[in-house]
Amino acid sequence: MAQVELxxxxxxxxxxxxxLDALTFTIPDGEFFALLGPSxxxxxxxxxxxxxxxxxxxxxxRIGEQDVTRQSPGRRDVAMVFQDYALxxxxxxxxxxAYPLKVRGADRRTRAAKAAETGEQLSLRGxxxxxxxxxxxxxxQRVALARAIVCxxxxxxxxxxxxxxxxxxxxxxxxxxxxxxxxLGVTTVFVTHDQAEALALADRIxxxxxxxxxxxxxxxxxxxxxxxxxxxxxxxxTPMNLVPGKLLGLDPSVIWGARPEYLGFSAxxxxxxxxxxxxxxxxLGATSLVTLDMDGFAVGVVVPEMDEPRVGTDGWVIQQPGRxxxxxxxxxxxxxxxxxxxxx
Ligand SMILES: Nc1ncnc2c1ncn2[C@@H]1O[C@H](COP(=O)(O)OP(=O)(O)O)[C@@H](O)[C@H]1O
Ligand SMILES: [Mg+2]
Numbered sequence: 001m002a003q004v005e006l007x008x009x010x011x012x013x014x015x016x017x018x019x020l021d022a023l024t025f026t027i028p029d030g031e032f033f034a035l036l037g038p039s040x041x042x043x044x045x046x047x048x049x050x051x052x053x054x055x056x057x058x059x060x061x062r063i064g065e066q067d068v069t070r071q072s073p074g075r076r077d078v079a080m081v082f083q084d085y086a087l088x089x090x091x092x093x094x095x096x097x098a099y100p101l102k103v104r105g106a107d108r109r110t111r112a113a114k115a116a117e118t119g120e121q122l123s124l125r126g127x128x129x130x131x132x133x134x135x136x137x138x139x140x141q142r143v144a145l146a147r148a149i150v151c152x153x154x155x156x157x158x159x160x161x162x163x164x165x166x167x168x169x170x171x172x173x174x175x176x177x178x179x180x181x182x183x184l185g186v187t188t189v190f191v192t193h194d195q196a197e198a199l200a201l202a203d204r205i206x207x208x209x210x211x212x213x214x215x216x217x218x219x220x221x222x223x224x225x226x227x228x229x230x231x232x233x234x235x236x237x238t239p240m241n242l243v244p245g246k247l248l249g250l251d252p253s254v255i256w257g258a259r260p261e262y263l264g265f266s267a268x269x270x271x272x273x274x275x276x277x278x279x280x281x282x283x284l285g286a287t288s289l290v291t292l293d294m295d296g297f298a299v300g301v302v303v304p305e306m307d308e309p310r311v312g313t314d315g316w317v318i319q320q321p322g323r324x325x326x327x328x329x330x331x332x333x334x335x336x337x338x339x340x341x342x343x344x
Contacts, residue, residue: 002064002154003029004050004187009059011045011211019045020056021211027204029064030185032178034198034219037208038234043191044083046208047157050189051080063155079148080157085140087132093119093143094128100151118146121176138165142173149180156181156188162197174200195235199223207231223259225325229332232257232325238289243297244329253329260289260300264318267309273316274299278309292317 004027011020019042048054052073098115215227226232276292
């Protein structure tokens, strides 16, 4: 097991595409680290550079205090699961899973036992004698996961490994992966463009944009206090309310930011609450997303199903202390806590 350290890591592809822009950060030993960002922001490039499949233009990759920047992939003791599985088509499932053990010289009995155990954990029992072409995409992806897990490397590198599973299986695989990573304590870099997946799995999240890190923090920090309006827009299953306004008395332009989950709702007038008219109600299950029209601005609030109002009625939005953020209107950066007031 080992920490992963990146020092001023830069990758420029031919054609002047700067996929990684001087990235410097450390992933401590045993951490589940998610790299979250939209398509094309450099996530795969970073994983491949850590794995040694891509060499950086400048900077360093260090694994367990050792500079591995010039080391071949095989010597780095990392396991990568690719977006597109990369299974051996001529081998059975059990042989695919056992392959890394074979490379390391494990005997036949050990290989069979470990492959069977790992296959079982990933619900692959009954499929062990098949070849990849005889499996669904989701099953193939689970074989790829099993193959990475089976030899307990120093570092797991996962490139959107769950994106081809159907919704139900994806949740199961997610829970399994989290539990397994916790048990094994293997340092894990998990790439995803799905913010819900990152929030659910990660100890810490780096939000990546155009080859740079916009915010790095615990899942809770990134959810509660997005560092800028881009991150605020990207994180959360219901979009964060971002309403432009002015700070009373001071006159700077700000953006009022509040998560629908962190706002309260009342059907009766409440002191200090903001009045609006309910324009839509969307069912989320045990809760509903209620959107209110407030002088031309739409503000969303998540409301327990029993408190769900009717469309067209008046409603009051209650702000929770410490849960409402202000962003600078020009730079989009989060403003310090002590600049408090209310928009417009
Ligand atoms: N082999 C390559 N040659 C040139 N450009 C590449 C290559 N691989 C990726 N890129 C470019 O680098 C950027 C980052 O790509 P990638 O790391 O695949 O992003 P992500 O995984 O976040 O979608 C993109 O602009 C992409 O087009
Ligand atoms: Mg990618």
